Structures are given as structure tokens and as C-alpha cells.
Amino acid sequence: MTRRLLALAAVAALATGCLPRLTDPVYAFRSLRAPEPDREGQSLVFGTIEFEPGLLGPDDFLEVDLKRVRPTAEDFDRVLATKLLLYRAFRVRKIKDGHFLGVVEPGAYELRRLIGNDLGRSILDMDEDGRRASRFTATRPGIIDLGAFYMKRGFLGASFTMVAIPRAERPERMAVLREAVAGTWWERYLPAEGRP
Amino acid sequence: MIPIAVPLALAAALGSLPAGGGTPALPSLRAAVTGRLRFEQGGRTVTVGEAQRLLGGRRIGLTLRSGWEVAPARLGADGQFTAEVAPGSWRIEWIDVGDGAEFLPTTLEAEARDGRTTCIGQITVAFDDVQSELGSSSAGTVTVEDRCGELGGGKAGVSLAHPGGDPAGDQLAVDWMDVAAGLRTEAVFQDEDLGLRVAWSIPFRRPLAWQGNLLVSGAVVRYWSSEGPPHEALEVGGGLSPFNGIELSGGLQVGVGGGPTAPWANLRWGGNSYALNARAHFEPGGVVWSFGFDLTPFHVLGSFL
Numbered sequence: 001m002t003r004r005l006l007a008l009a010a011v012a013a014l015a016t017g018c019l020p021r022l023t024d025p026v027y028a029f030r031s032l033r034a035p036e037p038d039r040e041g042q043s044l045v046f047g048t049i050e051f052e053p054g055l056l057g058p059d060d061f062l063e064v065d066l067k068r069v070r071p072t073a074e075d076f077d078r079v080l081a082t083k084l085l086l087y088r089a090f091r092v093r094k095i096k097d098g099h100f101l102g103v104v105e106p107g108a109y110e111l112r113r114l115i116g117n118d119l120g121r122s123i124l125d126m127d128e129d130g131r132r133a134s135r136f137t138a139t140r141p142g143i144i145d146l147g148a149f150y151m152k153r154g155f156l157g158a159s160f161t162m163v164a165i166p167r168a169e170r171p172e173r174m175a176v177l178r179e180a181v182a183g184t185w186w187e188r189y190l191p192a193e194g195r196p
Numbered sequence: 197m198i199p200i201a202v203p204l205a206l207a208a209a210l211g212s213l214p215a216g217g218g219t220p221a222l223p224s225l226r227a228a229v230t231g232r233l234r235f236e237q238g239g240r241t242v243t244v245g246e247a248q249r250l251l252g253g254r255r256i257g258l259t260l261r262s263g264w265e266v267a268p269a270r271l272g273a274d275g276q277f278t279a280e281v282a283p284g285s286w287r288i289e290w291i292d293v294g295d296g297a298e299f300l301p302t303t304l305e306a307e308a309r310d311g312r313t314t315c316i317g318q319i320t321v322a323f324d325d326v327q328s329e330l331g332s333s334s335a336g337t338v339t340v341e342d343r344c345g346e347l348g349g350g351k352a353g354v355s356l357a358h359p360g361g362d363p364a365g366d367q368l369a370v371d372w373m374d375v376a377a378g379l380r381t382e383a384v385f386q387d388e389d390l391g392l393r394v395a396w397s398i399p400f401r402r403p404l405a406w407q408g409n410l411l412v413s414g415a416v417v418r419y420w421s422s423e424g425p426p427h428e429a430l431e432v433g434g435g436l437s438p439f440n441g442i443e444l445s446g447g448l449q450v451g452v453g454g455g456p457t458a459p460w461a462n463l464r465w466g467g468n469s470y471a472l473n474a475r476a477h478f479e480p481g482g483v484v485w486s487f488g489f490d491l492t493p494f495h496v497l498g499s500f501l
Contacts, residue, residue: 022500039365040263070299070333071289071362078364086373086498105363106261106289108299108333137297137333139290140259140266 023089032096034181035103042103043138044186045080046177047146048170049114050098051160052153058116058124064100065115067131070108077112078104084115099176108137124151130162142189143181148173227283227308229316231357232347233258233275233291235330236322245273250327254294260286260306276347283310287360288319293331302338305360309353315344316357373494374403377468382490384417384475391419393488395431397445402437405468409437413445428452431460441467449477456480469495 021027034044051059063082080102081094094101111134116122126134138144148165167173181187235242244256258269258277262284269279279286288304290297298321306316317340323329324336344354378398384391395415402409415431433447443464450457462475473488 039363041261041363068364070301071303072301076364076367078367086495087501089501105365106299106303107363108297135333137290137299139292139297139299140261141264 021088026089027093030093030096032094032099032101032176032180033092034101034184034186035092035094036185037103039105041141042105043141044143044181044189045102045104045136045138045146046099046143046173046180048099048148048165048173049151049162050148050165051151054153056118056156057153057158058118058122060098060117061095061100061114061124062117062121063115064095064102065112066104066109067112068104068107068109069135070137078109080104082115097176099173099180101180104138106138108135110135124160126162134162143177143186145173145177226311228278228280228313229260229269229286229306229308230276230278230313230347231316232318232343233271233277234318234320235326236320237324237326242323242326243273244271244275247326247330248273251293251330254331255292256330257292258288259290259292260288262286278313281308283308287363288357289363291321291330296331297333298331298335299333300338301335303360303363304338304340304357306357307355309355312353315347315354317341317354318343318347319357368402368406370399370401370403374399376494377492378404378411378413379494380490380492382473382488384419384473384486384488386419386484386486388422389419391417391486391488393417393431393490395490397435397443403468405437405441405443405464405466405471407437407440409443411435411437411443411445413447417449427455429455433460433462435462441465441471443471464490466490468492469499 047064049061051061053059062084064080066078066080068076068078081100083095085091110131111126112131113126114124116124136144136146147167148170150163150165151160152163153160178190181190233244235244235247242250248254248256256271258271260267260269260279260281262281265282267279267281267286269277271277286306286308288300288306290299300321304319306314308314320339320341322336323334329335340357342354342356375398378396380395380397382393382395384393393415395413397404397411397413400410404411412434413432417429417431418426420426429449429451431447431449433445435443435445437443444462445464446459446461448457449460456479458477458479460475460477462473464471464473466472470489470491473490475486475488477484477486
């Protein structure tokens with residue numbers, strides 16, 4: 001009997017990754033929010049990624065990962081923003097509706113990969129050219145707007161091409177950013193209303 | 197006499213007032229750092245002025261940072277720079293290039309001494325090709341040389357800039373979540389017996405299951421035997437992670453209520469959420485093997501919330 005109970009408990013625990021989370025209804029209504037800095041000199045990174053609709057593969061992302069290329073450190077990868085974290089109901093929501101927010105220390109960074117929202121949680125690795133094209137530097141503390149990107153599907157949705165969306169086509173992003181940083185440390189770095 | 201005495205007395209009186217609690221202290225600019233910035237291409241010096249010309253007139257600047265404060269330096273075409281800063285430790289992390297920046301492969305740290313000008317040396321940033329690389333964070337190396345004799349006119353104190361710590365700090369420092377994740381429950385299979393092991397592993401150097409971590413652990417085990425009543429044992433031990441996802445540990449198991457005492461060694465293979473275990477108990481009659489599957493309640497609960 002004990003043996004069966006233990007086996008059942010093990011299977012149930014392993015299955016947690018496939019089950020909805022108890023806090024999903026609460027999380028769905030949580031607003032995008034800028035995380036407060038945890039070290040002096042950090043910058044806030046804001047970006048938007050939209051996926052081309054399709055039947056196969058992901059149509060949204062669960063995580064954005066960066067690679068730091070300067071200052072040099074071996075394999076310095078950083079999770080910029082994720083939905084895949086423990087106790088997320090008690091933490092700041094950093095990804096919503098394609099927008100993401102995260103903090104970084106001074107350095108030069110590249111976009112390394114996205115984790116898709118499909119059942120298999122596809123890992124969308126950036127190729128060398130994509131990584132170089134996405135490189136940005138965080139220098140003076142402030143807000144870095146990476147802009148908006150469109151993930152265009154390749155054959156059967158198995159691969160994607162990332163295309164930059166002109167800023168003028170997504171003017172609503174600034175309102176999203178303003179709302180997300182309101183009342184946080186980062187509010188002081190917002191440009192005045194009416195300025196780009 | 198009187199016109200001078202009045203402002204002096206007023207200044208003395210104001211100086212003796214207690215500091216206002218709500219007023220943030222203004223940074224005092226009572227120190228300066230000086231030095232020279234130099235680019236190198238194939239062993240040849242490229243001055244700041246030349247580099248600006250190569251880049252089509254894009255402005256090259258140097259900025260120092262200390263926490264949230266940034267201080268721009270006055271940078272001449274010959275590369276000589278001076279920055280007026282508050283005394284303390286300042287970092288040189290990037291070179292401004294037009295609207296962009298060249299982030300240095302190694303960040304430098306310099307000490308600005310109160311009331312003094314400090315020469316931090318000649319900073320050389322090497323490139324394969326300055327024209328195409330400067331501004332794309334592609335510099336090869338950064339070196340600092342003591343050329344202060346040529347720079348400061350002998351008046352400045354010398355304290356050369358040196359490599360600074362990582363701006364991100366220690367990303368693998370142990371925090372309370374790592375300690376909480378050390379509580380593990382394990383189903384143990386030993387011959388015909390079944391056991392439940394509740395252990396707490398406390399990491400020291402890195403989060404659990406990360407390469408380079410050291411840990412100590414304590415555990416309580418209860419076995420349900422097919423041939424007798426259940427029995428319990430206590431365990432203490434220590435271990436290390438030679439690779440990510442691998443934990444090697446060992447210790448002593450003491451039977452409760454007169455049970456045998458035996459050393460043990462364990463190999464754990466898996467992440468923080470769950471893992472497989474193979475354990476050897478070195479009992480007087482020989483080695484007894486057990487195998488187990490452990491789960492971390494902190495992760496199981498956290499993945500639901």
C-alpha cells in the first residue's frame with residue numbers, strides 16, 4: 001500500500017509540469033510590471049515580440065534569454081524575463097501580451113533564445129547573425145527600448161525569422177511602458193510625455 | 197572686517213546645524229582622476245582624434261560610473277582625460293562612440309582620493325581594425341600602463357586602474373531559495389524493502405546541483421521491511437558537485453533504537469526538482485545497495501503557484 005502511494009505521489013509530482021497552475025486565473029489578470037533594480041547601475045530593458053499565427057509551433061513566448069558578450073565572461077547567459085518561474089503568483093509579472101521587461105547590469109548583450117508556449121516548449125535559438133543584429137549595450141542607468149519584433153514563420157512553423165517592426169507602427173507600446181514603470185524606480189528615466 | 201565676519205559667522209552657524217533628514221546628500225566633487233586613453237591597431241597607436249576621423253566624426257567620450265552616478269570625463273584628441281568626481285571607487289566600463297558605445301571586455305576600477313587628483317594610468321584598448329570595430333563592443337584586450345610621469349606633471353598621485361569585479365556580482369551566490377530547495381523527499385528501494393527518506397542539503401558555494409558546490413546534509417529514513425517491523429535511521433554527511441546535475445555525497449547512518457551504524461556514499465543525478473539516487477551502505481556484512489527517486493517539495497509547490 002505504501003509503495004503504491006509513493007509511486008502515485010511521484011507520478012503526480014512529475015505531472016505538475018503538464019497541469020495548469022492553481023494561480024492561472026489570478027496571473028491572467030496581473031498587469032505587466034517593471035521589476036525593481038536589485039543592483040546599483042542597472043538598466044531596464046523593454047521589448048515586444050509578436051508571433052505570426054499558425055497551427056503548429058508556438059504563437060507566444062514564455063521566456064526571453066540574453067547572452068552577455070561584454071564584459072567578457074564564459075557562458076554568461078541571463079534569463080531576462082520568464083513566466084516559467086516558481087511561485088510566480090507572488091512575483092512581478094514581466095511578460096504579457098508580447099511585451100517583456102527585465103533588468104540588466106552595464107554590459108553588451110545579445111538576444112540568445114526564446115522559449116515558446118507550445119506543448120513542447122520549443123527553444124527558439126537565435127543564429128549567429130540574429131544574435132549580432134540584436135546586440136545592444138547597457139551603459140548609463142536608464143530604460144532601453146529594444147523595439148518590437150515580428151516572428152515570421154518558416155516551413156510548417158518549425159523555424160522563424162525575426163523581423164523588426166518600425167516603431168511608428170506600434171505607438172501604443174509607450175503607453176504600455178509608462179503603465180508598467182509607474183511608481184517604480186524606473187519612472188524617473190521615462191522621457192517626458194510627447195517626446196519619443 | 198564686518199562685511200567678512202558676517203558671512204563667516206553665518207556659514208559657521210549653518211555648518212553646525214544638524215543635517216535635514218529628508219534632504220538627499222549632494223555628491224561632493226572633491227576629487228579628480230586623470231589618465232590617457234589610447235587605441236591600438238596591430239601594435240600601432242591610434243589616438244582618439246584619429247579614431248574620431250576614422251569614424252566619420254563620431255564623438256568619442258569616456259564616462260566613469262559609481263553605482264547610479266555617472267561622470268563624463270573631458271577627453272582630448274591626444275587621449276588625455278580628466279574627470280571630476282566624488283571621492284570613492286569608480287568604474288570605467290565603456291567608451292561612448294557617437295550615440296552608441298564600445299563596451300570594454302574587462303571593466304576597470306579606479307580609486308578617486310579625496311581632495312586629490314589621481315592618475316589612473318594609460319588605458320590601451322586593442323582592436324584588429326579600429327574603423328570597423330570601435331563601437332561594436334569587439335575590442336580585444338584592455339591594458340593599463342603607468343605612464344603617469346608623462347601625464348600628470350608630477351602633481352597627481354598615482355593609483356593605477358585595475359580590473360574590477362563583475363558588474364553582475366556573483367550570479368551563483370546561494371540565497372534562501374537555494375536553502376529551501378535543499379529539503380528533499382525520496383522514495384528508497386533496498387532489496388525487498390521500501391524506505392522514505394527526508395533530507396535537507398544545505399549548499400555553501402553554489403546553488404545545489406551546480407558544479408563546484410559543497411554541501412552538508414542531514415536526513416531521517418524510515419524503512420518498511422517485508423520481514424520485520426519498520427525501522428528508522430538518522431544520517432549526516434557532506435558532499436560536492438563535480439559537474440552540473442551531479443552530487444557526490446557520503447556520511448554516516450545511525451540506526452535508531454540499536455540499529456547498525458554504517459558509512460554510506462551516494463550519487464545523485466538530476467536537477468533541483470527531482471533526481472535519481474544510487475547509494476551504497478558499507479555494512480559489516482558487505483555493501484548494501486539502494487536506489488531512490490527524490491523530489492523537492494519547494495519546487496513541486498512552487499510550480500503550482
